[in-house]
Amino acid sequence: MTPTITAFAQSPDRGKALARDMRIRWALEEVGQPYTVRRISFSEMKEPGHLGRNPFGQIPTYEEGDLVLFESGAIVLHIAECHRGLLPDDAQARARAITWMFAALNTVEPPIFNRTIALVMERDKPWHEERLPILEDRVRVRLGELSGHLGDADWLDGAFSAGDLLMVTTLRWLSASKLLGEYPNLAAYVARAEARPAFKRAFEDQLAVFHAHAGAA
Amino acid sequence: MTPTITAFAQSPDRGKALARDMRIRWALEEVGQPYTVRRISFSEMKEPGHLGRNPFGQIPTYEEGDLVLFESGAIVLHIAECHRGLLPDDAQARARAITWMFAALNTVEPPIFNRTIALVMERDKPWHEERLPILEDRVRVRLGELSGHLGDADWLDGAFSAGDLLMVTTLRWLSASKLLGEYPNLAAYVARAEARPAFKRAFEDQLAVFHAHAGAA
Numbered sequence: 001m002t003p004t005i006t007a008f009a010q011s012p013d014r015g016k017a018l019a020r021d022m023r024i025r026w027a028l029e030e031v032g033q034p035y036t037v038r039r040i041s042f043s044e045m046k047e048p049g050h051l052g053r054n055p056f057g058q059i060p061t062y063e064e065g066d067l068v069l070f071e072s073g074a075i076v077l078h079i080a081e082c083h084r085g086l087l088p089d090d091a092q093a094r095a096r097a098i099t100w101m102f103a104a105l106n107t108v109e110p111p112i113f114n115r116t117i118a119l120v121m122e123r124d125k126p127w128h129e130e131r132l133p134i135l136e137d138r139v140r141v142r143l144g145e146l147s148g149h150l151g152d153a154d155w156l157d158g159a160f161s162a163g164d165l166l167m168v169t170t171l172r173w174l175s176a177s178k179l180l181g182e183y184p185n186l187a188a189y190v191a192r193a194e195a196r197p198a199f200k201r202a203f204e205d206q207l208a209v210f211h212a213h214a215g216a217a
Numbered sequence: 218m219t220p221t222i223t224a225f226a227q228s229p230d231r232g233k234a235l236a237r238d239m240r241i242r243w244a245l246e247e248v249g250q251p252y253t254v255r256r257i258s259f260s261e262m263k264e265p266g267h268l269g270r271n272p273f274g275q276i277p278t279y280e281e282g283d284l285v286l287f288e289s290g291a292i293v294l295h296i297a298e299c300h301r302g303l304l305p306d307d308a309q310a311r312a313r314a315i316t317w318m319f320a321a322l323n324t325v326e327p328p329i330f331n332r333t334i335a336l337v338m339e340r341d342k343p344w345h346e347e348r349l350p351i352l353e354d355r356v357r358v359r360l361g362e363l364s365g366h367l368g369d370a371d372w373l374d375g376a377f378s379a380g381d382l383l384m385v386t387t388l389r390w391l392s393a394s395k396l397l398g399e400y401p402n403l404a405a406y407v408a409r410a411e412a413r414p415a416f417k418r419a420f421e422d423q424l425a426v427f428h429a430h431a432g433a434a
Binding site for chain 1: 268272273283284286287288289312316318319330331344
């Protein structure tokens with residue numbers, strides 16, 4: 001059964017694939033699963049129809065027959081459990097890959113997301129200029145630890161996994177800043193992931209949606 | 218094999234069970250699995266021994282023979298997959314319960330944790346007084362949505378699950394504030410969870426550790 005995911009009708013990143021539907025698109029491409037996309041406006045996200053899919057009124061969601069899921073991490077894990085290619089077969093390696101999924105979302109994403117929130121929502125506040133370097137130092141703490149762990153390995157723990165997929169989509173929020181470049185092995189890690197055919201297909205698909213609807217209401 | 222978890226040698230919450238090892242203690246009590254606890258000081262957390270368990274130098278970690286995991290969400294999921302009692306048997310209900318685990322950690326925890334960070338790390342900043350109400354309003358957005366979803370149900374989706382366990386441990390960070398009380402069904406939800414025998418056993422165990430070492434170096 002072909003799943004349906006939701007994505008922003010007009011992505012605020014203008015085609016950079018920073019919204020969380022990219023995680024689902026990429027995961028589905030890695031496992032070779034076709035899908036359809038339902039585009040949702042910001043006002044539709046908070047209406048009863050979409051709140052029935054996700055009580056927090058966010059994208060992405062995932063519908064597959066009767067099953068309705070939300071949370072990009074949960075959806076990626078569901079895809080990884082239903083198809084080969086995103087989690088190792090060995091039970092211990094699988095548990096470690098899932099650990100990296102949670103590390104991406106619960107340890108690395110929060111300081112990176114807080115920097116984004118400050119840039120988007122607090123740029124006009126009198127404290128922004130003094131506070132931004134504090135936020136960037138909190139990001140550096142996590143990047144330094146992650147860089148130390150990765151060393152010269154290709155991926156976080158053996159073969160590419162759903163843990164790398166979530167980590168890379170998180171690190172890409174720093175693509176427009178100089179922060180990632182301070183850690184050359186992390187910048188190379190992101191570039192290595194972006195060179196994967198499945199990433200490229202997912203990226204091109206969301207970019208095509210953006211171009212098709214650019215300027216539309 | 219009896220697993221070993223790590224916890225703060227001196228919990229900064231003074232026995233309120235707000236540190237993330239509580240999630241693991243509670244999960245293990247729910248499934249009836251004995252465990253041992255290794256107490257770690259703040260300086261030990263950043264030393265090579267512990268960084269080998271968790272590259273980000275945080276607690277909790279989980280060791281079971283050769284397997285070493287970190288991230289409270291990943292550890293709770295691992296426990297839930299190895300023992301009955303924290304995830305439904307039905308595949309769709311199981312996927313939804315896992316969705317709530319990620320919702321707790323990736324949608325509800327961030328604004329709550331940001332309020333805690335501000336109270337602990339930015340209380341002396343000139344912007345603290347003006348910024349705190351902004352942070353509390355961001356918490357209210359999520360609490361309102363969660364409250365709307367919960368309604369008069371006992372748990373988030375059918376029977377108690379690992380999703381409730383992570384959500385409740387997240388909401389408990391608001392126990393000392395008036396925010397939770399603005400949503401009576403959420404306050405009752407937390408109280409209902411705290412009344413579970415497994416929660417009580419986990420709480421008493423961490424409190425005993427705190428009392429045994431209170432005032433120690």
